[in-house]
Amino acid sequence: MQITRLAIPDVLRIEPRVFGDERGFFFESFRQDSFEDAVGRKVNFVQDNHSKSAHNVLRGLHYQLRQAQGKLVRVVTGSVFDVAVDLRRSSPTFGHWVGEVLSDENKVQLWIPEGFAHGFVVLSESAEFVYKTTDYYAPEQERCLVWNDPTVGVIWPVRQPPTMSAKDRCGLLLENAETFA
Template identity: 55%
Template structure:
């Protein structure tokens, strides 16, 4: 597994070693020992999630307070533009964002540490995202950061207006968001 740090402390881009032959391909999508060796982290995953989204659906930017989730995100069908925003007040990258393309073809994964907001925009006709979390979903602690906040200036590769849920339309701007101290 190749592990590449990003501009946000602790956010990692992971690329598995893929074995291909005339039958197709094989790769380990997760191996605790290799993840620990590559990243220095040893997360305990408690929940696996699967979402399917249509083209131009934007989900996020989501995070949880009090019970923050680490997430290991990958795409098994289609392509998304995946975004992470650092909400850890003591971090050198506090208030910054990174975006990367995750797809079934590139097989990349993104490690999103606790204390960061996460979201994605579907670029293909449909996309299936799978992600492991280090904490259970807690509706009482879930928060949404406004996806188009001018302070963050995220460069979403939009094709017209995104398709949003009500909670994503009503996200808080960065200046009013609960952050991690």
């Protein structure tokens, strides 16, 4: 497994070692001890989620203020552009973002720790997205940062406005959003 710290060092790009031949492939998608060695702390996942979205659907940028969730994310079918935004006011990278293409072909995963907003846009015809979380979903704690906040400046690889839920269209600008200490 190859672990790379991104421009925001707490966000990790995890590329598994894939074994393949004419029959198909095999890889370890998660291994607790290797993951914790890379993260540098004990991590307890409590929930797995799986979504399917059509081309140009954008989900996010979501976070939970209390019951903050660390997320280990990956794509099992298709491809997405995945984004994490640092919402920790005490961080030197507060308000910065990182993005990576995750796909069924590259099998790359991202570790997005607590204190970040997270979202993705589907690049392929459709995509199935799975992720583990370190705390349970708490809808009353969920917040949304607007996807196109000019202060954050995420460069989304979209040619037309993405398809979003009403909730995501009403996300807040970073200057108005509740953030982490």
